[in-house]
Amino acid sequence: MAAYSELSKEELLNLKSGLEKKFKQIQKQNLHLDMSRGKPSAAQLDLSMGMMDILNSTSNLKCEAGVDCRNYGVLDGIPEAQELLADMTEVPANQIIIYGNSSLNVMFDTVARSMTHGVMGSTPWCKLDKVKWLCPVPGYDRHFAITEYFGIEMINVPMTPDGPDMDMVEKLVSEDEAIKGIWCVPKYSNPQGITYSDETVRRFARLKPAAKDFRIYWDNAYGIHHLYDDKQDYLIEILMECKKEGNPDMVYKFCSTSKVSFPGSGVAAIAASPANLEFIRQHMRIQTIGHDKLNQLRHVRFFKDIHGMVMHMRKHAEILRPKFEAVLNVLDQELTGLEIGSWIRPRGGYFISFDALPGCAKAIVEKAKDAGLVMTPAGATYPYGKDPQDSNIRIAPSFPTPEELAIAAEIFVLSVKLVSIDKILESK
């Protein structure tokens, strides 16, 4: 197909008229489709139903350390859960603390603690005039929501195919003591599915931040969430890399089983240097009586070990892969060569990122809604919900059925085409 921008006004109007007919036919079907959230489908949740049987009233409910998991105690998590989640995120088992069901909550608490108590002896951030944060964009809206909630000024850092623009990161971090953190989803990033290159990870590990309480918030949400057996991204382990570079305390690593077992009832964790963990424990000892050890035990008994978890993730991939491909195939077939948008074919994670012509994202999402398709709000992938280009749209193909996705993708490309034609016509 020819690029839309090269078509004449008449050709575009003709095209538009045909597309509008199609759009109206779809509208008549009164559909309710949703590609807005990175939510596993029921079929994926069914994969973990064995977890509902793995503990029962005849089970030994003591962990390997001999502690009754029903009772109080064990702040760091039971040792076998530490091992499982440490293996999952590729760190030593003594460098991880197990939390409750939400890694977002762990990240929130980490920022909240820094606000009131600083970081390993630094001034509490609430006592500073200004706290700033680097936000690779497009990125995860719930990360940005945390820093916004605490009044932290967010600075956009563009993503490249290798990860965040490291020239910019290095410059800003080394010059500005007010910059205290950066949000990273380093593997199969949200929303682009980009995995940080070896060079990017190494440059992170070699950062020379002006602020000694600067931390990399390494949200390894999709560390084992591959879509393929044969094509998998590899991410260098950041804790070890930082240690090698003499920056052992510069990173917090977050992970959870939310998209491994059950999104509402998983197990989350933080991995960090011993010094960071000891500081965190001082806080945890005051904050909680400890996290749910029975749920930790449930996870360990079900998955057994990291190999069991990896095999389990293949089953997720089998369900997710056709969904991603259904959407990507429609994008390929319908939009290739039109020069009205670009997208990345991810090898894992939960999202496809689509970049429309500048100024079109909001209108496309609006348009799709008119045909019964709910997308993530345009702008959500940027701090303060403001995409300066109004270009990026996050596509979440996990929850609908493949049949629904085929129609949803059809609505999406129709919306992209119609909105893009209008945009191009403006300048003709």
Added chain:
Amino acid sequence: MAAYSELSKEELLNLKSGLEKKFKQIQKQNLHLDMSRGKPSAAQLDLSMGMMDILNSTSNLKCEAGVDCRNYGVLDGIPEAQELLADMTEVPANQIIIYGNSSLNVMFDTVARSMTHGVMGSTPWCKLDKVKWLCPVPGYDRHFAITEYFGIEMINVPMTPDGPDMDMVEKLVSEDEAIKGIWCVPKYSNPQGITYSDETVRRFARLKPAAKDFRIYWDNAYGIHHLYDDKQDYLIEILMECKKEGNPDMVYKFCSTSKVSFPGSGVAAIAASPANLEFIRQHMRIQTIGHDKLNQLRHVRFFKDIHGMVMHMRKHAEILRPKFEAVLNVLDQELTGLEIGSWIRPRGGYFISFDALPGCAKAIVEKAKDAGLVMTPAGATYPYGKDPQDSNIRIAPSFPTPEELAIAAEIFVLSVKLVSIDKILESK
């Protein structure tokens, strides 16, 4: 028996020599006993083992509202869990939010949020020069640890048989805008087992605080934790009382099933006015993806309703009552009339509070340890761990077996006697 203080020096020395022989005999047994923590025993945990079977892979895992409890969503908790915990703490179901496994964590988060974001529009406490807190004493060490952690100045308020000294509370709260809260365990208080009188609750509801962001932290930890069927304390419901008095927003009520189901895997909640809850939700939406709904469902399916929970609590009482009585009987038999200590016979809760002669508590706990009995550290029931009288000792009889408790109580009274004799001899 005659009061020790009325005995002559010789009589006391004779007495001491006999008691020391007994003490040494016990020491030879090389015992390891623990009355330090309010930890349910294995027999109590066994009462809830049915909860391990109540959900399995064939269960319907949707809540009444039709939501799949395995997946994301439902920030307030599933409706049936709201109803159960609302009934438990005697508030309407729309005035409660369900949290994770630890009510301590809910209280911590409540203070943390006030530090960084104030209370319903007030200045964040971290921006104030001084924040103060009222602490009825003796009280719960983990409460005091939270306020200490946030650098809040704690002011001791003496407990009376009717609850905190309300003359003092009213005066301080109405005069000092820096006072932002008060820790209360209003029913079967920790450690004394005192239930606030009707008049005390009403005076709380009628407080006229100088600070509009003053809140009563009403930790109803033992609301249904009676020891007897026939002798039960009654506590006026504070939310309704505050509403009646035109102070609907003045109280946060906390509760959990930690000592109903499993201490490590229960369900916690906060109850408050709609305005307070809406402010809390603004925070929660950023903080978490929601709490563990499967565990909420597990609780509801197991207990069914508040009647089921009340019947369940009777089974706890049957296990706990003999333990309390074992300790109380030894105290009665061995210490009555000696005027070397006083104690309260609680009708519920988890503790017995013992007041030794001033200056003796630390030494008694030390002495008991010499015979293999671990007690809660003396001073723990006061802010900063400092009991100005060095008098109060918390006895936690829940975890040991009745047989162990009989010996533990024996060691305790021996320690009380020996230390008291030394104290009295000092002034002879």
